[in-house]
Amino acid sequence: MMPRIARKFALALAAALLALSGHAAVAQSEKTGVERLYVLNCGEGTAGDISRWTPGLNEGKTMDFVDTCYLIKHAKGWFLWDTGIADSVAAMPNGLPPSDPKAVAWRRPKTLQGQLEQLGVKPDDIKAMGVSHTHPDHSGNVELFPQATLYVQKAEYDWPGANNEPRFKPSHPVELLAGDKDVFGDGSLTILSTPGHTPGHQSLLVKLPKTGAVILSGDVVHFKDNWDNRRVPSMNVDKDQSAASMQKIADVLAKEKAQLWINHDKAQRDSQKMAPEFYD
Structure with missing residues (x-):
């Protein structure tokens, strides 16, 4: 028979182990934060005349552009940032010519939906999304995700589109913002209001x-x-x-010791890991 002291010790040890496993289970269930970020190819193109981006400079010079979307795995679910050029452009042999010859002629080497499928992510898995703004190279595939809550600044949502048409389908679930937004309430994913390019332009801070x-x-x-x-x-x-x-972004970069990922910059994008690789 086990001596009384040894039995007491064994019982105390078992109780401690049980408590620890309980704490571990609670910690696991309370896991928060961003886990992964995937960089997706959402278009490639050539700008006809980059002087429209650099007034007074580079008259007549062309430049290669890229278009990037980002898929973010958070403990509370998938979040998609920007949706790129419409997937339908992938079927156009010569790409999408611009209405202004100085602007970007876009091609779609890979569809957004195809890249998500490669990662095992279905459109219905995306519960929340945001677009930096409503230009078609950033919002072209919003309606692939009709059930996903769209985070957008009210100033952008209310900005009249062509022929005064709404910029999004009125049926699309939306959360209208009037400034910065901590998406999941844990500081890991924060939408930053950065107007100027469009009335309700926004950027995203990912930790x-x-x-x-x-x-x-x-x-x-x-x-x-x-x-x-x-x-x-x-x-x-x-x-x-x-x-x-731009100054707000510079201030946040300094405060958070952050990197700036520029959506259309080809040289930077070419240096990044592309899906199915990821950043964690």
Whole structure:
């Protein structure tokens, strides 16, 4: 028979182990934060004349652009940021020619839906999404996800589209914002209001456990040279707001020791890991 002291010790040890396993289960169930970020190819193209992005400079010069979407795995579910050029462009042999020859002629080498399928993610799995703004190279596939709550600034949502048409289907579930938004309430994914390019433009601050903080710029800036020189493209709706938003991004970069990921910058995108690889 086990001596009384040994029996008491064994019982105490079993109780301690049970308590620890309970704490572990609670900790597991309370897991929060961003777990992974995937970089998706959402278009490639060539700008006919980059002077429209650099007023007074680069007259007649062309430049290759990319278009990027980001899939974020959070403990509470999948979040998609920007949706790129419409997937239908993938079926166009010569791509999508621009209405303005100075703008970007876009191609779609891979569809967004195909890249999600490769990751085992179905459109219905995306419960929340955001677009930096409503230009078609960022919002082209919003309706692939008709059930996903769309986070968008009210100023952007209310901005009249062509022929005064709404910019989104009125049936699409939406959360209208009037400033910054901590999406999941844990500080790991924060929408930053950065108007100027459009009335309700927004950017995204992502805090990854290993990579650290990253800001997804949307079109606050289109390529690194414009960022370095704080240039405001001629097509932006408000020059002063554009400059203020660049300063806001610079302040957040400094505070969070973050990286700036510029959506359309090909040289930077070519240096990044693309899905199915990921950042954690």
